[in-house]
Amino acid sequence: MSELQKAGVTLKKREGHDLLDIAFNNGTLCMSPFFIDNNSVPLFLNFIAYEQCDERAKPFFTDYFMFLNSLINSSDDVKILHEQGIINHVLGSTDTVADLLNKLCREIVYDNEQCYLSNEMKAANGLCETYYRSKYSRWWRNSIGNYFSSPWTFLSLLAAIVLLILTIVHTMYTVYPYYRPS
Numbered sequence: 001m002s003e004l005q006k007a008g009v010t011l012k013k014r015e016g017h018d019l020l021d022i023a024f025n026n027g028t029l030c031m032s033p034f035f036i037d038n039n040s041v042p043l044f045l046n047f048i049a050y051e052q053c054d055e056r057a058k059p060f061f062t063d064y065f066m067f068l069n070s071l072i073n074s075s076d077d078v079k080i081l082h083e084q085g086i087i088n089h090v091l092g093s094t095d096t097v098a099d100l101l102n103k104l105c106r107e108i109v110y111d112n113e114q115c116y117l118s119n120e121m122k123a124a125n126g127l128c129e130t131y132y133r134s135k136y137s138r139w140w141r142n143s144i145g146n147y148f149s150s151p152w153t154f155l156s157l158l159a160a161i162v163l164l165i166l167t168i169v170h171t172m173y174t175v176y177p178y179y180r181p182s
Contacts, residue, residue: 069105
């Protein structure tokens with residue numbers, strides 16, 4: 001998720017939709033919120049096991065959790081989803097949630113092309129590819145993220161630019177009479 005945010009993808013909580021309803025439009029990933037506790041983990045495992053065992057079952061939950069697995073690589077990614085209100089949990093730490101979701105999708109037979117979220121994945125990957133292809137875009141976003149993470153750093157830069165301009169103007173008015181005496 002943090003890599004997607006670096007590429008310019010924004011998250012939006014989607015109220016009033018099904019859990020499995022995910023949309024990706026114009027760089028915005030819209031997901032319905034869901035809750036994780038000790039009771040929901042066996043439920044998710046049973047959904048995935050059922051979809052893997054029954055040939056007639058459509059793998060909606062498998063696709064959903066594989067999509068989440070591709071979004072979540074670390075506890076920072078869970079923290080981002082939690083701050084946006086998409087993942088709510090009572091498992092203690094974000095490390096526990098990240099570990100749980102990554103273990104949930106281990107050893108699953110999965111086909112990206114048959115996934116109902118394949119269009120969303122392709123669109124998000126396309127956005128990331130264009131971001132990582134352009135060195136200027138990466139440099140610009142990293143600079144903004146590193147150096148302008150708070151409004152005070154921006155105000156400091158603005159004050160420094162104003163002081164530099166005033167220093168140049170002061171120097172010009174000081175040097176000008178020397179070369180052009182009246």
